[in-house]
Amino acid sequence: MEKAPLMPTRVFVLVLMPILAVTLVPYYAFSVGFSAFDWSMGVLFAVITLHSISAGYHRLWSHKAYHAHFAVRLFYAIWGGCTIQNTILNWASDHRNHHKFVDDRDRDPYSASRGFWFSHMGWMIRDHKGGPDDFSNVKDLVRDPIVMWQHKYYIELVLVTNIALPLLIGYLFSTALGVFLLAGLLRLVVIHHFTFFINSLAHIWGSQPYSDGNSSRDNLILAVLTFGEGYHNYHHSFQGDYRNGIRWWHYDPTKWVLTVFSWIGLTSRLKRASQLQVEKARLEMQYKRALRQAEHLQEAARWCHHVEERYAQFLVALEEWATFKQEWYQSKKNELLATLERAELKQRYAELKKNVKFQRQEWHLLTAQLAAV
Ligand SMILES: [Zn+2]
Ligand SMILES: [Zn+2]
Numbered sequence: 001m002e003k004a005p006l007m008p009t010r011v012f013v014l015v016l017m018p019i020l021a022v023t024l025v026p027y028y029a030f031s032v033g034f035s036a037f038d039w040s041m042g043v044l045f046a047v048i049t050l051h052s053i054s055a056g057y058h059r060l061w062s063h064k065a066y067h068a069h070f071a072v073r074l075f076y077a078i079w080g081g082c083t084i085q086n087t088i089l090n091w092a093s094d095h096r097n098h099h100k101f102v103d104d105r106d107r108d109p110y111s112a113s114r115g116f117w118f119s120h121m122g123w124m125i126r127d128h129k130g131g132p133d134d135f136s137n138v139k140d141l142v143r144d145p146i147v148m149w150q151h152k153y154y155i156e157l158v159l160v161t162n163i164a165l166p167l168l169i170g171y172l173f174s175t176a177l178g179v180f181l182l183a184g185l186l187r188l189v190v191i192h193h194f195t196f197f198i199n200s201l202a203h204i205w206g207s208q209p210y211s212d213g214n215s216s217r218d219n220l221i222l223a224v225l226t227f228g229e230g231y232h233n234y235h236h237s238f239q240g241d242y243r244n245g246i247r248w249w250h251y252d253p254t255k256w257v258l259t260v261f262s263w264i265g266l267t268s269r270l271k272r273a274s275q276l277q278v279e280k281a282r283l284e285m286q287y288k289r290a291l292r293q294a295e296h297l298q299e300a301a302r303w304c305h306h307v308e309e310r311y312a313q314f315l316v317a318l319e320e321w322a323t324f325k326q327e328w329y330q331s332k333k334n335e336l337l338a339t340l341e342r343a344e345l346k347q348r349y350a351e352l353k354k355n356v357k358f359q360r361q362e363w364h365l366l367t368a369q370l371a372a373v
Contacts, residue, residue: 001230003126003207004128004130005126005127006125006127006129007124007125007126007127010124010125010144011125013084013085014121014124014125014192015125017185017188017189018192020185020191021181021185021186021188021189022095023291024181024185025181025182025185025186025281028177028178028181029160031326032175032177032178034178034182035037035174035175035178037173037174037179038174038175038178038179038182038183038294039182040180041166041170041174041179041182041183042179042182042183042186044183044189044193045082045183045184045187046190047168048079048081048082048189048196048269049079049080049082049191050083050191050226050227051227051242051253051254051257051289052075052076052078052079052080052082052083053080053083053085053191053195054228054229054254055076055254055257055258056073056076056077056079056080056088057076057080057085057088057092057095057244058095058196058229059116059254059258060073060076061088061091061092061141061144061147062091062092062095062096062145062242063239064140064271065240065242065270065271066242066258066262066267066268066269066270066271067267067268067269068261068266068267068268069265069267070146071266072261072266073144073146073268074146074328077146077147077149077150078157078161080150080159081150081154081157081158081161082157082158082161082162083188083191083192083195083352084158084162084188084192085195086154087147087150087151087154087191088141089133089135089138089141089142089145089147089148089151090133090152091296092138092141093133093134093135093137093138093366094109094110096137096138097109098110098199099236099239100137102214102215102216103214103215103234105204109123109128109129109136110123110199111123112199112200112203112204112215113215116173116200116201116204117200118201119199119200120196120197120199120200120201121196123199126181127221136262137204139260144152147311149177150157162184162188163180163184166179166180166184167180167184169183170183171363172243176283188262194225194226195229196220196227197225197226198229198230198232198235199225201219201222202216202217202219202222202229202230203215203216203217203232204217205217205219205234206218206230206232207224207233208233208285209233209234209282210233210234210236210237210238210281210282210285211236211276211281211285212285212288214236216232216233216235216236217232217233218230218231218232218233218234220251221232223244223245223250223251223252224251227252227253227254228243228244228245228250228251228252228253228254228255229244229254230244230251231244231245231246231250231252232244234246237281238273238277238278238281240273241271241272241273242255242258242271242272243255243272246278258270274322275322276318276319276322279318280315280318283311283315283318283363286363286367287307287311289367290307290311290366290367290370291304291307291308293370293371294306294307294370298368303370303373306366306372307366310359310363310366311363313359313362314356314359314362314363316357317352317358317359318356318359320352320355321352321355321356322333323349324349324352325330325349325352326370327345328346328348328349330347331345
């Protein structure tokens with residue numbers, strides 16, 4: 001089969017720049033030396049640009065997981081552009097196709113089923129799509145003036161933020177080349193590969209607590225490298241959620257920043273999947289795995305029946321609790337409710353919550369038994 005043609009600008013950015021980075025940076029380090037200021041600028045540029053891709057390109061524009069103030073959107077548009085990962089419009093369009101057709105060899109632009117290299121970088125270096133860009137899946141973004149402004153002035157933005165600005169900062173406060181090499185060149189290459197890992201490694205390496213219907217994985221190491229994007233199995237199951245790591249301790253700095261921003265009015269309408277949806281997805285995966293294990297045991301029919309029964313009971317407990325939780329929250333707002341009625345509701349809610357806890361314990365006990373048999 002004939003290969004798609006190479007795209008020269010992308011070959012320069014994705015192949016030549018890493019070569020320049022791994023040769024020029026060590027050469028400069030040994031011959032001239034970097035100052036602490038040069039390094040701190042490198043880190044600062046890395047943090048700002050990585051966060052802008054995660055919070056802006058990904059969660060805001062591709063998934064519309066929250067609303068953001070004009071200033072925040074402008075900031076993410078400028079610094080997301082600085083990562084040289086194409087314009088918001090192109091990035092979001094590809095990404096929406098990735099979610100819609102995940103793992104499809106032809107329609108997922110960076111399909112993991114075509115191997116590590118293709119999903120990591122190969123898809124960008126050659127013109128696999130052919131023909132003009134199709135923005136039919138990002139019509140909402142075409143109406144966003146900041147997105148269109150960034151699309152129009154993308155090249156200028158890339159040159160100013162990656163070259164002119166580091167050179168100027170370096171010239172004013174340290175050495176022009178020192179800051180440029182770390183905050184411009186090295187930072188760009190490192191950020192590229194960290195982000196690309198989400199398309200490649202996060203579809204190969206890690207756990208699948210929410211779904212095995214596609215190749216996406218949760219991976220803490222990748223979450224650390226990408227400010228939270230590594231909880232990719234969760235993300236593919238609940239793409240509209242502004243969080244990727246849902247527990248408060250999950251390493252998802254993007255989520256923390258967006259939450260803090262919401263307290264001061266910079267972001268709003270942060271979307272979350274309901275607790276019931278999340279718990280159900282996780283339980284269903286555990287159920288599938290438990291059944292698979294049970295099928296291989298002696299007295300398989302008895303074990304399978306046991307698993308099915310426990311699963312059904314847990315599911316009912318979860319649903320009852322979640323439905324009542326809504327009622328309970330509504331009743332809290334109702335000031336006319338008698339004290340006695342309120343106390344009864346509170347007690348019922350506590351009982352249902354306790355039942356969920358009990359069912360969860362029983363379920364874990366059963367899955368532990370299955371693993372031990
Ligand atoms: Zn993915
Ligand atoms: Zn996504």
